Amino acid sequence: MKPAPFDYVRPASIDEACAALAVEESVVIAGGQTLIPILAMRLARPARLVDIARIPGLAGIREEGDAVVIGATTRQVEAERSAVIAARVPLLARALPFVGHAPTRNRGTLGGSVANADPAAEIPLVLVTLGGVVVVHDGRTTQEIAAQEFVLGPMMTALATGALVVGLRFPVWPDRRIGVGFHEVSTRASDFAFAAAAAQIALDASGRCTKCTIGIGAATPRPVRRDALATKLIGSTLDDTDIRAGVADAVAELEIMVDSHASPDYRRRAAKALAVRALTDARDAARGVPV
Amino acid sequence: MSAPVHFKFVETPRRVREDRRFVAGRGRFVADVRLPGMVHVALVPSQHPAARIIEIDAAAALAMPGVHAVVAGAELAAAVDPMMNGLDTPNVRRFPLAVGQVRYNGEWIAAVVADSRAQAEDAAELVEASYEALPFVLDAEAALKPDSVPVHPDHGSNVLLDRTFVWGDVAQHFAQSPHQIAFRVTWGRNSTVPVETFGVVVAWDPWNEILDVWASIQMPKYADQIARALRLPANAVRVHYDVDVGGSYGVKRGIKHTVLAGYLARRLNRPVRLIEDRLENMRAGDAHGPDRIFDVTVAFDSDGIINSMKMRALDNVGAYAGRAPFQLGKPVGAIVGPYRIKSVEYRAVSVTSNKAAQEAVRGFGQAPTNYAIETAIDRVAAALGLERIEVRRRNFIRKDEFPYLIPSGTRYDSGDYHTVVDKVLAHVDWPALQQQREQLRAQGLLAGIGISACLEPSGGNSSFEPLLNPKNTTSTWMESCRINVDALGYVTATIHTTSSGQGHETLAATVIGEVLQIDPDRIRIVRPDSLASLPGNSPVGSRMAIMLGGAAFHAADKLKRKLIRIAAHQFGCAEADVDYATGGIKQRGGPGQLSWIDLVTIAHRNFHLLPAEMEPGLETTHVMQVPTGEALPTPDGRVQMYPCHSFEFHVVLVAIDPDLGKPEFRRYVIGHDCGTVINPAIVKGMTLGGIAHGIGAALLEEFVYDDQGQMISQSFMDYVLPSAHEIPEVEIVHHCTPSPFTVLGQKGSGESGYLGAPAAVASAINDALAPLGIVMSKLPIRIPELSDAIAAARASK
Structure with missing residues (x-):
């Protein structure tokens, strides 16, 4: 379990990093929580590691208008403990404890999780669910790619060679009564989930749903939003029957991941149960019921 | 032997003495054994579940920096004897590396030795093996069928053992019972998977003709098996038991690893370290359990x-x-x-x-x-x-x-x-x-x-050995303890095995302390190497509380009886007329009184005060047979x-x-x-x-x-x-x-x-x-x- 030989560079700036990444078979290392084990097992054998962890300005959490922008190398533990995230992006705050486990969150980064695009990863699911954006720099220009277009499939993204994820933009809902829910099922507390669901809703003063978004991950090759379901639920009071009926339809048409870890039927069944729970939690939280 | 009614140390919530070094990260494991000039081994795994090995080409691997040798099965098999089988199955032969044929995915086909483990792994990737794939069988029921592919053609079938025992009148009891239920349950292949994989360091000293072994083992008769396979006299293999073992519960057997490392150490005349990585351990560490x-x-x-x-x-x-x-x-x-x-x-x-x-x-x-x-x-x-x-x-x-x-x-x-x-x-x-x-x-x-x-x-x-293998006549599975009291009165006891977290030092000290009525924390426990050890069979079969505890008890009891004899001799009274308490002895109904150090001094320095024919010093040994193990x-x-x-x-x-x-x-x-x-x-x-x-x-x-x-x-x-x-x-x-x-x-x-x-x-x-x-x-x-x-x-x- 020793990695195959590789070169290592530590660029001092984003532009330097992009230049380094333009060289063939170069890969980014940030927190290393996914990369290091697969290097050790020689499942990946890049010619060169480009370490971006110490590039100034690439880490940090800041509010920008109607969004919170999280720098790519921000450690997951920083976001987990951030008052800004807790107040402004509560769905991310709810999901972060499910990401790996405490020691991996100490080093793992938010940008790394999105760029890695593991189907079971929680952070891309939250970003997709909220309609967030991946901020990408390619050495010349900075580009914003909708999360849904960024994550293409298992471990596949729209990131071009020589480009670097520099930040994630999470939309902030200004609504007064919002609620979030996040559920997943995995063999153990820190394992890759079989299925996961994230939901965020807003209610008006009368308890009617004014905004809704729901995303499914892990059961699918990439995180997906169920906009038709959201549309259907907006205007309802999100009664249990509304949620159950809507979710059943929304899950029936999901493209389910096929692998040896669980049957497609299981993933679909679990996704349905978890989506119901996520929406129910979100509703109850918005109603002020303790979840 | 009747047990004391009230225990002084046994059953009390005493601290486990080994915990201190483990909690502080100060255990000494095999990976902590670093010898000058030591070289490292990586293994080349088979990609096939069954295949004939046509050729192994090591030229590219040998050309890599830091590489000392690439050894495949043919070379090894010519130099060592096959590993022991438990059953009488002489045609199921096993060597540490596959010889001629691979029999499972991950089986080691060659060992690469280099200055560092990383170099060895780099070179191992370049070992080119060509195979002719063979049919294979994975399922037990399929393997049992007479027309199954035999994993070992020389053995003739896949059946190692098929024996039916009938104890009591089964036919009659079934006939007389109004109800029957039949069912099948299946136990999946799992294991104990310790955090520390198996590891061994071997050094050959040609001038003393001795093979020193430090290993992460829990294996009965380990030294004997190594010596036999390496065709060495048993007293040329010295296994060091003062190595902490990072978990085992049965799986740290390590015979093939040690035979391989031992051969390499002798061939290269360098200390050799073979520590499995997780892949080697999981795939081919001889560490899977019942299936x-x-x-x-x-x-x-x-x-x-x-x-x-x-x-x-x-x-x-x-x-x-x-x-x-x-x-x-x-x-x-x-x-x-x-x-x-x-x-x-x-x-x-x-x-x-x-x-x-x-x-x-x-x-x-x-x-x-x-x-x-x-x-x-x-x-x-x-x-x-x-x-x-x-x-x-x-x-x-x-x-x-x-x-x-x-x-x-x-x-x-x-x-x-x-x-x-x-x-x-x-x-x-x-x-x-x-x-x-x-x-x-x-x-x-x-x-x-x-x-x-x-x-x-x-x-x-x-x-179970003689039960399933009629050629095996084993009827003892002893364990031993030796206690020595030095001239200053300190107690040192020996145990003759490695421990993988069972707390044997605490066990032996507690039992000896109980018998001698002295503070167990003052008793030193040491682990001599295998050449200085008494007979033992290692901590398997949930046995050490009974067997090491028993051996320690009896050795301590012998020591106590010797002290009583010395005291009675000084007092001029019968041995039955003295009282032993907290290491000292008093004459019952008389003036005699000797402290622990008085008794120690007599034993170590005053031969003239000892009873006739008593050996000087305070040393006792007990080799314990398993209770009830008679026939x-x-x-x-x-x-x-x-x-x-x-x-x-x-x-x-x-x-x-x-x-x-x-x-x-x-x-x-x-x-x-x-x-x-x-x-x-x-x-x-x-x-x-x-x-x-x-x-x-x-x-x-x-x-x-x-x-x-x-x-x-x-x-x-x-x-x-x-x-x-x-x-x-x-x-x-x-x-x-x-x-x-x-x-x-x-x-x-x-x-x-x-x-x-x-x-x-x-x-x-x-x-x-x-x-x-x-x-x-x-x-x-x-x-x-x-x-x-x-x-x-x-x-x-």
């Missing part, structure tokens, strides 16, 4: 009394023989569990397949067997509509029936199963627990209570297996979300009776760890091969161990039924928890599924499969 199918039929009365049992156990040992087939023999000593089953037909079948070689795992086959027996009890209860605990109670051996002779020839030492059950049910509040199950069911969950009542045979004899098996296969039998009774409440299929523990209680507890912290740790291990076996852990013979679970990503999140708070209810066969009444506890937890967890899940009319009968029970089974059952209703 077993049970077909069980029980015959019983309408009141739930089980009269007779037929059991076929089919075990898939993988590609080579080793000691693994004996794991079908050890359970013979507790084949009826804690029950008065009058007769048993037991067919033990061991087959080879193209999976990795199996080795010993905690319990040596007992945990799977207990799972099969406990499933039978649950099925009988279900068939008759009786309460599962009531059926157990009706079948339990009663406390006044001990020592109790079971049909297969073992006499159980002692037990009080009914009382342990009563204590556990009182502790859990049984009616309330049932009510809690109903409440969970009312919430839409599946909920079930699991029960298991199991024995832990302990005291590790090796009677070879009878021709019909009856044998006293182990001397002692601990009892455990599990009650588990689980809740399962029917959609997600994830069992969650709501309560876990174990009643545990291992006789006199020498150190409560050690026993508690064993029990908690054993339950965690058992939960892993029940729900998570399995070495899986795909239908191409490729091993899928090669790392901790796919071979899933329980973490702290998955293990519930465990409540332990103690009971003590001392063993009449041991010095302090102690029994074994090194396998506690693991022997009953898989059965209990399976029982809980099946109780939860009972309303749906389905059962899960293969371990591990994985979340997706459980949910799918629930969904199918609901859909068909």
